Structures are given as structure tokens and as C-alpha cells.
Amino acid sequence: DTGVSQNPRHKITKRGQNVTFRCDPISEHNRLYWYRQTLGQGPEFLTYFQNEAQLEKSRLLSDRFSAERPKGSFSTLEIQRTEQGDSAMYLCASSLASGLNFYEQYFGPGTRLTVT
Amino acid sequence: GESVGLHLPTLSVQEGDNSIINCAYSNSASDYFIWYKQESGKGPQFIIDIRSNMDKRQGQRVTVLLNKTVKHLSLQIAATQPGDSAVYFCAEINDQGAQKLVFGQGTRLTINP
Numbered sequence: 001d002t003g004v005s006q007n008p009r010h011k012i013t014k015r016g017q018n019v020t021f022r023c024d025p026i027s028e029h030n031r032l033y034w035y036r037q038t039l040g041q042g043p044e045f046l047t048y049f050q051n052e053a054q055l056e057k058s059r060l061l062s063d064r065f066s067a068e069r070p071k072g073s074f075s076t077l078e079i080q081r082t083e084q085g086d087s088a089m090y091l092c093a094s095s096l097a098s099g100l101n102f103y104e105q106y107f108g109p110g111t112r113l114t115v116t
Numbered sequence: 117g118e119s120v121g122l123h124l125p126t127l128s129v130q131e132g133d134n135s136i137i138n139c140a141y142s143n144s145a146s147d148y149f150i151w152y153k154q155e156s157g158k159g160p161q162f163i164i165d166i167r168s169n170m171d172k173r174q175g176q177r178v179t180v181l182l183n184k185t186v187k188h189l190s191l192q193i194a195a196t197q198p199g200d201s202a203v204y205f206c207a208e209i210n211d212q213g214a215q216k217l218v219f220g221q222g223t224r225l226t227i228n229p
Contacts, residue, residue: 004159033216042205042219043160056214091159097215102148102167105217107159 002026004108006092012114013082020078021111025094032075033105034067036060037089049075050097082115089113128226135196137223139189139206146208150217151180151191155202163191163204193225201227 005024013019025032030051035043046065047057051072061067064082069075079086089112093105129135141149147168152160164175166182166189173180179192189206203224207217 031215035217040221042207042222043217044219045216048214048216056216093159093217095215102165102209102212102215104150104162104165105215107161109157109159 006108023092029094031095031097033093035091146210148209
């Protein structure tokens with residue numbers, strides 16, 4: 001399968017612990033997005049990368065959240081000192097964006113985080 | 117603030133019937149609209165898209181209609197099948213640079229046998 005993959009698929013952690021998620025985009029895609037989705041809601045944008053550069057962060061991304069894409073390939077999303085409100089599905093998407101044309105974002109299966 | 121919303125949270129149709137899922141958006145500057153399908157335990161899957169300079173686009177069994185006058189988007193699914201059961205989201209893009217998606221709440225479509 002050459003789609004977007006995410007690991008782990010599920011993570012249960014205790015409040016106050018740190019967690020890290022990984023996203024492997026489609027190999028030739030230069031754009032990588034992170035979204036968060038809570039139950040019954042649509043995904044909300046968190047941040048995105050163009051190659052290795054993080055170009056935009058949502059105000060939803062507090063200072064406890066950090067994302068990296070060190071070599072312009074896979075990306076990690078770390079949450080420090082987790083809170084119960086961080087419980088959500090974290091989705092990664094990638095696209096091959098160029099210029100001002102619109103390109104489909106392909107989503108991974110997500111990582112479901114439960115903070116107890 | 118900017119939002120993309122849906123009229124109905126749930127919709128049930130009989131297998132073989134046509135379904136229509138509606139979406140209202142508030143940002144008249146949005147350039148691009150997309151419908152996504154999300155099955156349980158999976159990420160959103162692209163269905164069909166439409167640019168703001170169009171009012172209709174057809175795909176295989178699906179049609180998207182865009183009415184910019186009333187800021188309304190709809191997804192029509194013809195001859196529904198059990199595999200169409202899912203949550204459907206409309207999303208918009210209003211910045212051509214980042215192209216980040218702004219999603220609505222979603223409509224759960226259930227196909228009855």
C-alpha cells in the first residue's frame with residue numbers, strides 16, 4: 001500500500017505524559033498537513049509543511065504541541081504534558097502542491113489518542 | 117468567524133434511491149470546495165471537488181452543485197449502495213497558498229436495505 005500511513009493507530013496515555021505520532025506521506029508529495037478531529041466533528045487544521053519547512057501553525061496548536069519534518073519525508077507530532085482535552089483523532093494528509101493549482105489531499109487512517 | 121456547516125446531521129435512504137447532502141458555507145471568498153467521505157476508523161477519502169467558477173460537476177454516481185448566490189453546496193449520490201454508508205463532509209479552501217481545508221460538521225448517511 002503506497003498511501004499515507006500513520007503510527008501508532010491507537011494510543012492511550014495518562015494525563016501529563018508526552019506522546020509522539022508519526023506520519024509517512026506518499027513518497028513524492030511535498031506537502032504534509034496535520035489535522036485534529038474530535039468525535040462528531042470535521043477535522044481541524046493544525047499545521048502544514050512544504051518539504052521540511054513548517055509554513056503555518058493554527059492557533060489550536062498550543063506550545064505543548066510541536067511538529068517536525070526533518071528531511072522533508074516523514075513527520076512527527078509531539079504533544080507534551082497531555083491533557084484530557086487532547087483526546088482526539090490526529091490525521092495526517094499529504095499532497096503534491098505546485099503553484100496556485102489545487103491538489104487533492106490524501107489522508108492517512110489517523111492516530112486515535114485517548115488521555116485518561 | 118468563517119465556517120462551513122451542514123443542514124442535517126443524519127440522513128437515511130433506501131438502497132437504490134438517490135440521496136442529497138447539503139452544506140452551507142459562509143466565506144464568499146472560498147476558491148475551491150471538496151466533498152469527503154469518511155468510513156468508521158478511516159481517514160477522509162476524496163469524492164469530488166468543484167472550483168468556485170463552476171456551478172456543477174459530475175463524477176461517477178456523484179454530482180456536486182455549487183450555488184454561490186446563497187453559499188450552498190450539495191452532493192448528490194445516485195442509486196445508493198450499502199457501501200455509501202459513511203459520514204460525508206464538505207470542505208472549503210479559501211487560501212490558495214496553504215490550501216488548508218476548512219471542514220464542516222458532517223452528515224451521517226445510512227443506506228437501508
